[in-house]
Amino acid sequence: MTFSSLGLSPALLAAVAQLGHSRPTPIQQEAIAPALAGRDLLSSAQTGSGKTLAFALPLLQRLQPNTRRVRQPQALVLVPTRELAAQVGEVIQALAQKLPQRVKVSVFFGGVSINPQMMSLRGGTDVVVATPGRLLDLVAHNALKLDAVALLVLDEADRMLDLGFADELAQVLMQLPAQRQNLFFSATFSPGVTALANTLLHDPVRVEVDAAQQQPMEIIQRAIAVDTAKRTQLLRQLMQQHAWPRALVFVATKFAAEIVADKLRKGGLTAEPFHGELSQGKRTQVLTDFKLERLQVVVATDVAARGLDIVGLPVVVNFDLPRSTQDYTHRIGRTGRAGEPGLALSFVSSSTQAHWRLIEKRQQVQLELESVPGFEAQDVAPPVSTSADAPAGMGNGGVKGLRPSKKDKLRAAGVLPPKAPA
Known part of the structure; x- marks a missing residue:
């Protein structure tokens, strides 16, 4: 047609x-x-x-x-x-x-x-x-x-x-x-x-229009196991090793966006934060500089997960995993647009492995959890409760809408009595 x-x-x-x-x-x-x-x-x-x-x-x-x-x-x-x-x-x-x-x-x-x-x-x-x-x-x-x-x-x-x-x-x-x-x-x-x-x-x-009907986005998805404290160093090494001209890096909070961008700048990369608390003039300038490749890295909250069309963006990095699997789709959709290839990397720490498994399940993908030499994960994953008596939402990896409530946490700590059976 x-x-x-x-x-x-x-x-x-x-x-x-x-x-x-x-x-x-x-x-x-x-x-x-x-x-x-x-x-x-x-x-x-x-x-x-x-x-x-x-x-x-x-x-x-x-x-x-x-x-x-x-x-x-x-x-x-x-x-x-x-x-x-x-x-x-x-x-x-x-x-x-x-x-x-x-x-x-x-x-x-x-x-x-x-x-x-x-x-x-x-x-x-x-x-x-x-x-x-x-x-x-x-x-x-x-x-x-x-x-x-x-x-x-x-x-x-x-x-x-x-x-x-x-x-x-x-x-x-x-x-x-x-x-x-x-x-x-x-x-x-x-x-x-x-x-x-x-x-x-x-x-x-x-x-x-379902995913099967859409023009396929050529996005390679990868997951890397890394300790939380080493993520910034790993990101710097990957940027240098692969010579990516630009990377859009997603974090969970505006505070994290500021901190990570500052650390990247100290490591020799041109980087700026992008979040909802910035003035509109600053947000516009950051995007302009990024599109013109005057910036190597933009560290953003999910305010950048939709609506941004950045031509030729080679890589998106989930520095922090998204709260919901729907946000994962929108984040990685910033790359691999208009038929161009793209790469979506997700950093998975021991504390977010359960959440990553849920993202895989709901996205219907199964990725090998890779290791990068010199950045092998050392931290031990916390135990995940599978007991039928576990409070609702426990062991779900932190997916939005399924987290334990404040009362559930107090029950788990023994402060409140257990919930009465249904």
């Missing part, structure tokens, strides 16, 4: 070709035609599937010539993070360059001053890409009205709910006209996502 068979205008076909896309991905093949026909969509596809084009192309084709004296947005794209907002905005702006009529695309997110964003809305806009909080701020300042929105896109809906945007989403929906088209994209259909879709969508076309 080609893009020309999907009903796109010649201008958009020229824009797609200029961006280097020759054939539509499975999510684009299934989503573009019904979206062009005005249908609501409930779409599921994993990271790297090409879903930005799947909604951006119909969005631009369905725009009507804006004849108002002050333009009002006809399309609204809601996203969970600043980086994803900037990335989606860039794609829509690039596609719009070939259109016969001028299309103004505005991108709004928090973490920066609202005043320049308000100034940019003088004369109005056609398409808004925004995080929910900053969008509501602009509405509250009377800088933006949403009563002409004819098309709403929710991108990474599952992530939005994970980050606690449910109340803000409800407030945004109240500002929109009841009659509109809705395109709903989510990596997973959790109960919260399903409930939101049932409220939001009218007779939707359901599009689900």
